[in-house]
Amino acid sequence: MRRFFLIAIPYAWLTVLFLVPFAIVFKISLSDYAVSIPPYVPQFDWAEGIMAFIRELDFENFIFLTEDDLYWKAYLSSLKIAVTATFLTLCVGYPIAYGMARAPEEWRPTLMMLVILPFWTSFLIRVYAWMGILSNEGYLNQILLWTGIINEPLTILNTNTAVYIGIVYTYLPFMILPVYSALDRLDGSLIEAAEDLGCSRAQAFWLVTIPLSRPGIIAGCFLVFIPTLGEFVIPSLLGGSGTLMIGKVLWEEFFSNRDWPVASAVAVILLLILVIPIVLFQRNQQKQAEAEQ
Amino acid sequence: MTFKSLTLTAVMALATSAAFAEEVRVYNWSDYIDEELLAKFEEETGIKLIYDVFDSNEVLETKMLAGGSGYDVVVPTGTFLQRQIQAGAFQKLDMSKLPNHANMWDQIESRTAQYDPGNEYSINYMWGTTGLGVNVGKVKEVLGEDAPMNSMDLVFKPENMEKLAACGVHFLDAPTELIPAALKYLGENPDSHDPDVIEKVEPVLMGVRPYIQKFHSSEYINALANGDICVAVGWSGDILQARDRAAEADNGVEIEYHAFKQGSLMWFDQMAIPVDAPNPDAAHKFLNFIMDAQNMAAASNYVYYANGNKASQEFLVEDVIGDTAIYPDEETMQNLYTTSPYPAKVQRTVTRLWTKIKSGT
Numbered sequence: 001m002r003r004f005f006l007i008a009i010p011y012a013w014l015t016v017l018f019l020v021p022f023a024i025v026f027k028i029s030l031s032d033y034a035v036s037i038p039p040y041v042p043q044f045d046w047a048e049g050i051m052a053f054i055r056e057l058d059f060e061n062f063i064f065l066t067e068d069d070l071y072w073k074a075y076l077s078s079l080k081i082a083v084t085a086t087f088l089t090l091c092v093g094y095p096i097a098y099g100m101a102r103a104p105e106e107w108r109p110t111l112m113m114l115v116i117l118p119f120w121t122s123f124l125i126r127v128y129a130w131m132g133i134l135s136n137e138g139y140l141n142q143i144l145l146w147t148g149i150i151n152e153p154l155t156i157l158n159t160n161t162a163v164y165i166g167i168v169y170t171y172l173p174f175m176i177l178p179v180y181s182a183l184d185r186l187d188g189s190l191i192e193a194a195e196d197l198g199c200s201r202a203q204a205f206w207l208v209t210i211p212l213s214r215p216g217i218i219a220g221c222f223l224v225f226i227p228t229l230g231e232f233v234i235p236s237l238l239g240g241s242g243t244l245m246i247g248k249v250l251w252e253e254f255f256s257n258r259d260w261p262v263a264s265a266v267a268v269i270l271l272l273i274l275v276i277p278i279v280l281f282q283r284n285q286q287k288q289a290e291a292e293q
Numbered sequence: 294m295t296f297k298s299l300t301l302t303a304v305m306a307l308a309t310s311a312a313f314a315e316e317v318r319v320y321n322w323s324d325y326i327d328e329e330l331l332a333k334f335e336e337e338t339g340i341k342l343i344y345d346v347f348d349s350n351e352v353l354e355t356k357m358l359a360g361g362s363g364y365d366v367v368v369p370t371g372t373f374l375q376r377q378i379q380a381g382a383f384q385k386l387d388m389s390k391l392p393n394h395a396n397m398w399d400q401i402e403s404r405t406a407q408y409d410p411g412n413e414y415s416i417n418y419m420w421g422t423t424g425l426g427v428n429v430g431k432v433k434e435v436l437g438e439d440a441p442m443n444s445m446d447l448v449f450k451p452e453n454m455e456k457l458a459a460c461g462v463h464f465l466d467a468p469t470e471l472i473p474a475a476l477k478y479l480g481e482n483p484d485s486h487d488p489d490v491i492e493k494v495e496p497v498l499m500g501v502r503p504y505i506q507k508f509h510s511s512e513y514i515n516a517l518a519n520g521d522i523c524v525a526v527g528w529s530g531d532i533l534q535a536r537d538r539a540a541e542a543d544n545g546v547e548i549e550y551h552a553f554k555q556g557s558l559m560w561f562d563q564m565a566i567p568v569d570a571p572n573p574d575a576a577h578k579f580l581n582f583i584m585d586a587q588n589m590a591a592a593s594n595y596v597y598y599a600n601g602n603k604a605s606q607e608f609l610v611e612d613v614i615g616d617t618a619i620y621p622d623e624e625t626m627q628n629l630y631t632t633s634p635y636p637a638k639v640q641r642t643v644t645r646l647w648t649k650i651k652s653g654t
Binding site: 039 | 349351352354355357358359360376379380381382468568637640641644645647648652653
């Protein structure tokens with residue numbers, strides 16, 4: 001009985017928080033636009049029965065998505081931005097995590113605290129703060145002009161560069177923490193052994209440290225990549241009108257076109273694109289758990 | 294009756310009385326009322342007023358169509374109101390609770406009937422036009438003394454826009470207003486719902502796109518007032534507010550509002566009560582309060598928009614009633630046009646076109 005509950009709880013969690021909402025969105029994606037509340041048909045009606053209800057659903061909205069190149073361009077451009085941003089976050093986050101793992105034992109809790117500290121401020125306010133820093137009359141340009149590095153203010157806000165800065169900044173802790181925890185567990189004597197056997201420090205880093213921290217790198221990359229792909233707030237506040245991301249397209253379908261069925265179809269496809277990396281991530285976690293046993 | 298059902302009844306009675314505790318939730322456009330009126334309403338009626346704001350019809354409409362917004366009074370623009378009435382989002386007004394309805398202006402009511410036949414679901418709050426806000430000094434400096442300040446040529450002719458780009462131009466981020474304007478410029482019917490006709494505006498807007506600094510529906514008030522931009526295609530009252538802010542700051546910026554001489558869009562913001570409003574009684578009291586001649590005049594005197602309340606006109610300051618930018622003269626009136634809501638398929642063409650224009654690709 002106890003075992004049954006242990007298994008039932010995570011499955012119930014999954015059903016209530018993932019499968020049921022997904023089923024609702026999927027159902028709307030098969031419906032048709034209508035001028036009503038809510039703005040789609042068919043509505044479920046017990047009297048007519050479930051079969052009559054199902055007969056009215058169709059895949060028209062998904063076919064529509066393949067007919068307009070806007071959607072494919074938006075998915076591709078989101079993928080490109082998410083991949084690039086994940087790579088940049090890794091480049092910035094890895095050295096920080098490495099430094100933390102190498103720092104004296106008594107400093108580590110403080111360093112850890114510093115990584116987590118930005119979460120104490122609202123995410124939205126931190127993104128707004130970047131608008132103040134990056135704008136043409138912003139702090140960054142003022143400092144650069146004052147020091148004489150540039151003569152004309154740089155246009156950063158409302159470009160893709162600003163979007164990358166925003167994503168790297170926001171998701172950095174999600175990269176640092178798993179990489180740090182992998183590096184922290186790393187046995188220092190392995191590196192000493194590598195050096196004793198003739199490796200230079202750089203070789204030891206490439207041949208021993210990086211492969212051993214790989215689970216942390218993978219976990220960090222997934223934690224950054226998955227939310228970045230559907231990101232809406234950062235591109236809409238920091239990006240320009242030229243920044244095409246699927247989150248913005250979804251917003252427009254929902255608010256400007258009030259076409260909930262097509263918006264739902266866009267969301268379903270986004271989810272399918274995400275399921276692949278999520279499954280890979282799960283498998284990686286599982287392997288790691290098995291290796292540890 | 295068992296003890297259990299007794300407590301249940303007690304709890305239900307409590308819950309209903311909590312809902313009846315006099316309270317009204319109003320959802321209106323930003324910068325659109327004299328806040329003293331809100332305090333006055335609470336004082337006069339003893340009803341607690343919760344006042345929230347939005348800056349786009351799209352956001353309001355999504356809340357209405359999802360249902361259960363929790364608001365008692367909302368203020369959609371005519372074209373949006375019409376579709377929301379069709380969707381069944383609003384309740385008919387109970388005229389017996391609105392004695393001040395007699396104050397309304399028949400001329401405006403006959404126009405709003407286009408969106409709300411018989412004016413059964415809504416009352417007019419404010420109306421205005423979409424036109425040009427210009428920084429007189431800067432525009433003359435760039436284009437010379439005879440700059441076409443009241444003409445669509447100012448913002449739709451690339452050779453003018455190329456010169457104006459240096460001092461900054463903003464457009465409203467409202468496809469349902471800019472596309473009709475561009476159609477009017479081309480001499481087409483601004484209310485056309487034919488996708489082939491609508492597509493004709495693409496070359497016009499793309500031709501001036503490189504010179505537009507930003508598409509935004511509320512930032513231009515401050516940008517004009519501070520002298521950060523020299524031209525905005527915007528809403529009449531907002532531009533007049535910018536004019537006043539500049540005058541108050543005494544910063545040498547002189548702002549004027551001009552309706553397009555080719556014809557401007559006339560729009561109506563209507564107050565209505567959602568079908569599922571939690572406090573319809575209090576909502577009626579709020580509407581009646583707003584329709585009071587002096588209250589409505591106070592609101593117009595503050596926000597520089599014309600209202601649909603005939604009786605309020607004697608309480609309007611000369612700055613408002615005497616300004617043809619707010620209460621247009623007969624000739625301009627003749628020139629104004631209205632639009633109707635796009636059907637779903639056409640709306641998609643419009644949104645797609647607008648995305649394309651904004652991104653400039």
